Amino acid sequence: MLRRDVLKALAALAAVPSASLASGNGLRTGDPKPFNAQTVLNRARKLATSEFTPRPTVPQAWQELSYDEYRSIWFDPRNAYWADTDLSQHIDVFPPGLYFPRAVEINVVADGSARPLQFDLDVFTRTDKFPDLPLNEHMGYSGLRLRADLRDNGHFTEYAVFQGASYFRGIGTGETYGLSARGLALKTADPTGEEFPDFIAFWVEEPKKIGGSVTLHALMDSPSCTGAFRFEITDGPVLNMEVEATIFARTELSHVGIAPLTSMFLFDSTDRTRFSDWRPNVHDSDGLMIHNGAGEEIWRPLANPKTLQVSAFGDLNPKGFGLMQRKRDFEDYNDLEALYHNRPSVWITPRGDWGEGAVTLVEIPADLEIYDNIVTYWRPSTPIEAGTSHSMRYRLQWGADPSPNSETLARVIKTAIGGRPEGGLVIVIDFENSESIPEDLSDLDVFLKASAGRATPPIVQRNPVTNGPRLAFTFHADGAKLAEFRVQLRAANAPASEVWLYRWTV
Incomplete structure (x- = not known):
């Protein structure tokens, strides 16, 4: 049908x-x-x-x-x-x-x-x-x-x-x-x-x-x-x-x-x-x-x-x-x-x-x-x-937004992926600002895991348009055809954001 x-x-x-x-x-x-x-x-x-x-x-x-x-x-x-x-x-x-x-x-x-x-x-x-x-x-x-x-x-x-x-x-x-x-x-x-x-x-x-x-x-x-x-x-x-x-x-x-x-x-x-x-x-x-x-x-x-x-x-x-x-x-x-x-x-x-x-x-x-x-x-x-x-x-x-969103955790508002001239893929995740996000982003801990390939250490910056944190890292597949990603921002040993999951395929 x-x-x-x-x-x-x-x-x-x-x-x-x-x-x-x-x-x-x-x-x-x-x-x-x-x-x-x-x-x-x-x-x-x-x-x-x-x-x-x-x-x-x-x-x-x-x-x-x-x-x-x-x-x-x-x-x-x-x-x-x-x-x-x-x-x-x-x-x-x-x-x-x-x-x-x-x-x-x-x-x-x-x-x-x-x-x-x-x-x-x-x-x-x-x-x-x-x-x-x-x-x-x-x-x-x-x-x-x-x-x-x-x-x-x-x-x-x-x-x-x-x-x-x-x-x-x-x-x-x-x-x-x-x-x-x-x-x-x-x-x-x-x-x-x-x-x-x-x-x-x-x-x-x-x-x-x-x-x-x-x-x-x-x-x-x-x-x-x-x-x-x-x-x-x-x-x-x-x-x-x-x-x-x-x-x-x-x-x-x-x-x-x-x-x-x-x-x-x-x-x-x-x-x-x-x-x-x-x-x-x-x-x-x-x-x-x-x-x-x-x-x-x-x-x-x-x-x-x-x-x-x-x-x-x-x-x-x-x-x-x-x-x-x-x-x-x-x-x-x-x-x-x-x-x-x-x-x-x-x-x-x-x-x-x-x-x-x-x-x-x-x-x-x-x-x-x-x-x-x-x-x-x-x-x-x-x-x-x-x-x-x-x-x-x-x-x-x-x-428009019927889900019972957390009053504290930062939601993902955008994901972007693109190639780098020197090789690999840049993966960018924008989170909204919330009370769970510390003013000093260096106080955030980032959990990042890739099931295959290599992921560079993530960089977190404040997005001046959204006022929320932007996380970016580079992924090198190294011959892998599929990779599962898991990312979460944490602060004071507690979740500060949603868990971001993504499956990348060639």
Whole structure:
């Protein structure tokens, strides 16, 4: 699945402005069925006892739509569910076709009953570029979008989208969509090929009239497992999603990714040699941040390697991890269209003990920014056996800086790498200033370790622009093809900065 193509299609549909005229016919619902907190869980459990059967598809002509044709049909927000009420949320739907050959079941829940949204072509606006297409009994919507009055001005603005496999995205108020989350990752970067579970049905509970959150349930299905998900979603400057999920394994899940995130990293100042580009940085995220169970705060700058790289950061009961976008100034990207400076970071906070495992980072070579080439997730050390279930709880936060940053430790704000005329690579790390950094930088102790090659003694100077310390050293590979670096500033025998980790490859 080309995720960037999907995101482009969604962005095109999201760009359609809300109309101010009276509502049209609106989304219609079918007959009600009982619904309670166990409905999705019971359905997932029962589904796991039978063999996986792919859902039927919409007509082939819908699947063969061109990108431009798919852009020529979009949902009319006047037809949103709850648009004609005083409730705090609106639901939009997306058309099937192109990258979405199978419809998903979408239900709205109120007073203990769930009513399915029935497919209606008239809820969409179409241009003359959209062809006349046949319909069949398997027609339906490909996903949903949530909107709320985020700025308290009467205008309902989108903040979350669930569409495509088990992918979903969110933004804090005023942000631009960037990285994605998934319900589950299976066999990512595995030689046998990755498996993409699908959310095949959604239930959205009726929200309160003013403010509050919206509760969304999702049923997942895949050849290897099924799953029941519950999202408690609260919009705002930082979008909060409390997630509860139970996975039912059809087969042994030996390579499973919990709370996976997917992003794009093309280049930054660590390596510009492969790209002739007028922009200084191109990425949705620039680093993986980890608060591990031992209390360390780790910053791992992302890379776009020439060969597939998989890194595993072993841990016991992690406190949190996420993909961050730390560069926040327009000048960092100089891009008027992509607005990379406005892309959200996502922070994951485990609920309860997750046990032994590893925060896993997959970095995939990419030559264009249309490809999502970064994946991170928690991989439990113990496989989920066939016929058993696995429950998990965590919080997802989408925003400019949703991570619980230390009040004392200096964060890494930039990493730059470049060649020296006399040989070797200069590696420069800028840290922000903080109360942990002594006024006299000579009082700092520097921990620097390289797994291969030679690293010169580091030099620490104060950066007059940031007022924080800049650490620089030269690395000589001496024939090594790969080297792992670990750097930390310390003062008075205590950490003064995050731990900076980096993997260098030829």
